[in-house]
Each structure stands twice: as structure tokens, then as C-alpha cells.
Amino acid sequence: MNFVEAIGCSWKNNKSLLCVGLDPDFNRIPAHIRGTDEPIFEFNRAVIDATADIVCAYKPQIAYYAPWRAEQQLEKTIEYIHMNYPGIPVILDAKRGDIGSTAEMYAREAFERYRADAVTVNPYMGGDTLEPFLSYREKGVIILCRTSNPGARDIQDLEVCGEKIYMIIAAKAAREWNREGNVALVVGATYPDELMEVRSIVGDMPLLVPGIGAQGGDVEKAVLNGKDSKGAGMIINSSRGIIYAGKGKGFADAARKAAAELRDEINKYR
Amino acid sequence: MNFVEAIGCSWKNNKSLLCVGLDPDFNRIPAHIRGTDEPIFEFNRAVIDATADIVCAYKPQIAYYAPWRAEQQLEKTIEYIHMNYPGIPVILDAKRGDIGSTAEMYAREAFERYRADAVTVNPYMGGDTLEPFLSYREKGVIILCRTSNPGARDIQDLEVCGEKIYMIIAAKAAREWNREGNVALVVGATYPDELMEVRSIVGDMPLLVPGIGAQGGDVEKAVLNGKDSKGAGMIINSSRGIIYAGKGKGFADAARKAAAELRDEINKYR
Numbered sequence: 001m002n003f004v005e006a007i008g009c010s011w012k013n014n015k016s017l018l019c020v021g022l023d024p025d026f027n028r029i030p031a032h033i034r035g036t037d038e039p040i041f042e043f044n045r046a047v048i049d050a051t052a053d054i055v056c057a058y059k060p061q062i063a064y065y066a067p068w069r070a071e072q073q074l075e076k077t078i079e080y081i082h083m084n085y086p087g088i089p090v091i092l093d094a095k096r097g098d099i100g101s102t103a104e105m106y107a108r109e110a111f112e113r114y115r116a117d118a119v120t121v122n123p124y125m126g127g128d129t130l131e132p133f134l135s136y137r138e139k140g141v142i143i144l145c146r147t148s149n150p151g152a153r154d155i156q157d158l159e160v161c162g163e164k165i166y167m168i169i170a171a172k173a174a175r176e177w178n179r180e181g182n183v184a185l186v187v188g189a190t191y192p193d194e195l196m197e198v199r200s201i202v203g204d205m206p207l208l209v210p211g212i213g214a215q216g217g218d219v220e221k222a223v224l225n226g227k228d229s230k231g232a233g234m235i236i237n238s239s240r241g242i243i244y245a246g247k248g249k250g251f252a253d254a255a256r257k258a259a260a261e262l263r264d265e266i267n268k269y270r
Numbered sequence: 271m272n273f274v275e276a277i278g279c280s281w282k283n284n285k286s287l288l289c290v291g292l293d294p295d296f297n298r299i300p301a302h303i304r305g306t307d308e309p310i311f312e313f314n315r316a317v318i319d320a321t322a323d324i325v326c327a328y329k330p331q332i333a334y335y336a337p338w339r340a341e342q343q344l345e346k347t348i349e350y351i352h353m354n355y356p357g358i359p360v361i362l363d364a365k366r367g368d369i370g371s372t373a374e375m376y377a378r379e380a381f382e383r384y385r386a387d388a389v390t391v392n393p394y395m396g397g398d399t400l401e402p403f404l405s406y407r408e409k410g411v412i413i414l415c416r417t418s419n420p421g422a423r424d425i426q427d428l429e430v431c432g433e434k435i436y437m438i439i440a441a442k443a444a445r446e447w448n449r450e451g452n453v454a455l456v457v458g459a460t461y462p463d464e465l466m467e468v469r470s471i472v473g474d475m476p477l478l479v480p481g482i483g484a485q486g487g488d489v490e491k492a493v494l495n496g497k498d499s500k501g502a503g504m505i506i507n508s509s510r511g512i513i514y515a516g517k518g519k520g521f522a523d524a525a526r527k528a529a530a531e532l533r534d535e536i537n538k539y540r
Binding site: 099155160210 | 293331333334336337338339341365366367368369370372373375376378379382383392393394395396397398399414417418419420421422423424425426428429430435438439442480485
């Protein structure tokens with residue numbers, strides 16, 4: 001079962017399009033966990049145990065581990081999900097991209113070291129730089145298309161013969177890069193019109209949708225514009241809005257409550 | 271002294287535009303080093319000691335460390351250069367790029383954990399994603415512009431009102447992003463015409479130029495088209511052509527010989 005099939009199952013099994021972003025900022029981890037030997041892992045484990053039956057995926061952002069030399073806690077987090085919740089795919093958010101021989105190393109990092117089920121990649125360097133990732137046929141390759149930040153306009157919205165760069169990426173993803181059926185795209189919830197345009201090009205390809213919550217994206221518009229023909233097709237990520245929903249000892253319960261509410265709100269519009 | 275000033279000094283002091291890429295492929299490390307406790311660090315140290323007086327910079331590629339859990343050896347390599355050859359800047363090749371709060375973490379990774387003097391970044395997500403890097407005013411931010419791989423054409427060569435994307439990046443780098451004087455660009459040696467076009471836009475901004483050697487770039491064309499008004503302005507990288515120039519116990523001497531030859535060839539055309 002490849003990543004796209006696996007995410008299809010978890011959408012169904014957990015009746016959820018919600019992905020929880022595991023971006024643990026050390027300074028926001030509750031004090032009673034901060035003092036443990038592996039505070040980042042312990043924090044993640046509590047969030048995971050509290051939410052695993054109501055999410056479709058987890059998405060650790062590697063940038064939140066690297067500055068603190070916490071790679072081993074990232075490995076442990078992913079292993080913990082695989083061991084305890086094998087139906088829930090793990091997306092490593094890393095936005096890697098480099099020439100072929102180097103991209104091979106990055107693919108190894110994501111898929112062999114961290115054993116992620118999918119990784120996010122940056123298409124700026126071109127199709128050949130995606131190949132080493134795409135050649136892992138069981139794994140998902142989630143290509144940046146239209147991101148959720150304000151500056152996304154700078155490059156992604158430039159028009160080539162009336163067609164914006166992100167539309168060109170969407171078309172290439174659907175027509176060239178998806179030979180193995182393992183491609184998905186990142187399209188931010190903060191730009192619902194763009195979400196609809198991309199959906200119109202890529203059929204039922206899964207979209208990873210950041211930007212709900214702290215970044216201000218509207219759930220109703222995002223789901224109505226981004227869902228696929230079966231009312232699924234979206235991996236809607238929330239990080240800060242869930243993992244920091246509460247403080248102190250009740251943080252995991254608060255995370256579950258926030259996740260359940262967001263899942264239910266998403267489901268209203270499917 | 272910021273990165274751009276520091277590289278200016280090392281161009282002069284070592285009479286060299288050559289940067290050695292520290293991309294140690296574990297399988298190509300000589301057998302007598304492979305058995306040590308820190309083979310990647312030991313390999314790098316030998317290459318560094320053999321070349322430090324004839325290079326302008328070192329560029330470790332983080333992708334060659336991450337799959338092998340060799341982050342600590344990368345830290346040690348950079349620290350070794352700083353301690354023993356303080357005039358030689360270290361560029362961390364990581365091609366990072368993400369939204370602001372995440373980019374802050376990547377900037378910490380490069381500049382605080384690894385203590386690199388400069389880092390390569392990907393501009394696809396837009397100007398706001400570069401800001402957390404740019405705000406480290408002493409550090410260099412080396413933005414992908416026109417890369418050395420065949421697929422570079424896919425996105426970077428698309429034309430917007432007659433202007434190619436990489437030209438737009440070059441113009442933004444020169445006019446918007448370089449407020450602190452700490453920006454440089456990546457332009458591949460494999461495309462000398464593009465090198466000349468970018469040079470015509472960015473004045474004397476430093477260019478990091480990969481693609482010489484294993485990737486087939488021509489030294490004469492690259493230098494004639496890419497040099498700045500003072501016959502410098504380029505950080506010309508070679509990795510495999512130098513670090514694997516020899517095998518077995520003589521590998522470091524072979525690396526020095528290859529580096530000296532390439533430096534001299536580059537200097538012919540300055």
C-alpha cells in the first residue's frame with residue numbers, strides 16, 4: 001500500500017481530514033515535561049496518544065528538531081507512531097530540493113533514516129531533482145505548489161503566458177511527475193481561490209493544506225474549494241492551534257478537544 | 271566583518287576563487303579512515319589540512335551527513351575550520367526554505383547550531399521566507415538563482431513578460447533582499463550565458479558557482495562570464511573532482527594537487 005492509498009484509508013477509518021503538525025517549540029512545552037530526558041518526544045507522545053483516533057496523518061516539521069540536536073527524538077516520534085498507530089501515515093515536512101546525487105541523500109534521510117511515509121519537497125530546481133524522491137514508489141512526495149505565506153505571491157504567482165507558476169507546477173505534477181501515483185501537492189488554506197484552481201487541474205490528487213488556525217485560513221472556504229470528488233482529498237494541517245491549545249498538565253486533553261472540534265468543523269463542509 | 275567582506279579577504283589572501291565541497295560519501299572514504307570512530311570528520315580534516323591555503327571557502331553539503339546520523343561530525347568539521355583556519359568562511363549548503371516561524375528555526379540550525387558563515391536558501395516560497403536568514407546581518411544568505419542541473423530549465427527559465435524567473439530572482443536579490451549587504455546567488459557553471467546575464471544585473475555581488483568538474487562546467491567560460499569588476503566575485507565549487515581525486519592513503523595529497531590545478535586554471539581567466 002503506497003502513501004496515497006494509506007492516506008485514503010486513514011481519511012475513512014478516522015473520518016478525518018485533519019493532520020496534526022508536530023512542531024514542538026521547546027519554550028512552549030509544559031514545565032512538567034520540559035524537565036524530562038526527552039522533552040520533545042514526551043510532548044509529541046502525549047499529543048499523539050490524545051489524538052491518534054481523530055487524525056488522518058501527523059506532520060513533524062524537521063526544522064523544529066534540528067536547531068536543538070533533537071534528531072533522535074524525531075526518529076523516536078515517528079517510530080512511536082508506526083508502532084502504536086500503524087494506520088496513520090507520517091509526513092516529514094522538510095521541503096528538501098537539490099541536484100540528483102544530493103537529492104538521493106535527502107531521500108535517504110527522509111525515508112530510510114526517519115522512515116517517514118511522505119516528505120515535502122521544493123520544485124524550484126526542476127523535475128530531475130524530484131526523481132530520487134519519486135523513485136521510492138511506496139512513499140509520498142508532496143511538492144510545494146501554492147504556499148500559505150504572504151510572500152508566496154513573489155514567485156508562485158508570476159504569470160507565464162497567462163498561466164501562474166503554481167498552476168504550471170500543478171499541471172506538471174499531475175501529468176509528468178505522478179507516474180507512480182505517489183505525488184501530492186502543498187496548497188495553502190489562506191488562498192481558497194488558488195485551492196480551487198489547483199483542484200480543477202489535479203483531479204483527486206491529495207492536497208496538503210497548511211494555513212488553518214494560527215495563519216488565518218478559513219475552514220469552510222478551504223474545504224469547499226479544496227475537496228476532491230469524494231469529499232476527501234485534503235490533508236488539512238494544524239500545528240500551533242492544536243499542540244498549544246492548552247497549557248500545563250492538561251495540554252494533551254486540550255489538544256484532543258481542539259483537534260476534535262477542527263475535525264468536526266472540517267467534516268461539516270465535505 | 272560580514273560574510274561578503276570575509277570572502278573578499280579570502281579571495282585575496284589565498285589568491286583563490288576555489289571552494290571545496292565537503293560532501294563525503296561514506297562508501298568512497300578510503301579504507302584506512304573508514305574504520306575510525308569519526309570517519310567523515312577524519313576524511314574532511316585531511317582534505318581541509320591539505321587545501322586550506324589554496325581555497326577561498328569550504329562548503330559542506332548537509333545532505334551527505336543527515337542520512338548517516340553524522341550531524342555531530344558536521345559540527346566538528348565546521349568548528350575545525352573556524353579554529354584552525356579562521357580566515358576561511360564556511361558555507362552550509364542546505365537549500366532551506368519555509369514560512370517565517372519555521373525559517374527562523376532553519377536559520378538557527380545553520381547559524382547557531384552549525385555556526386556556518388553562510389547558508390544556501392531556496393526562494394520559491396518568496397521574500398518573507400528569506401527574512402529570518404537575512405536578519406543575521408553578519409551571515410551570508412546565498413539564494414538559488416540558476417542552478418547547474420538539466421532540470422533547472424523547468425521552472426527557472428520560464429519567461430514572465432520576456433524575463434526569465436532566474437533573472438527576476440537576480441533583480442530581487444540585488445534590489446530588495448540585499449539591504450544588509452549579505453546576499454549572494456547560486457548560478458551554475460554549466461550555463462555560462464546565464465552566468466553573464468546574472469552578473470550584468472547584480473553588480474559585484476558574490477556568486478556561488480557549482481557545476482565545475484563532475485557536472486561538466488567549463489572553467490574558462492564560467493570565469494570569463496561570471497567574474498566581477500575586480501576579477502573576483504565568484505565562489506567556484508568543486509566537490510567530487512577534488513575530494514575523490516585520489517584513492518587510498520594518498521587521497522589528501524591528490525586532493526591538494528587537484529585543488530591547486532583548478533585554482534590555477536581559474537586564475538588564468540580572472
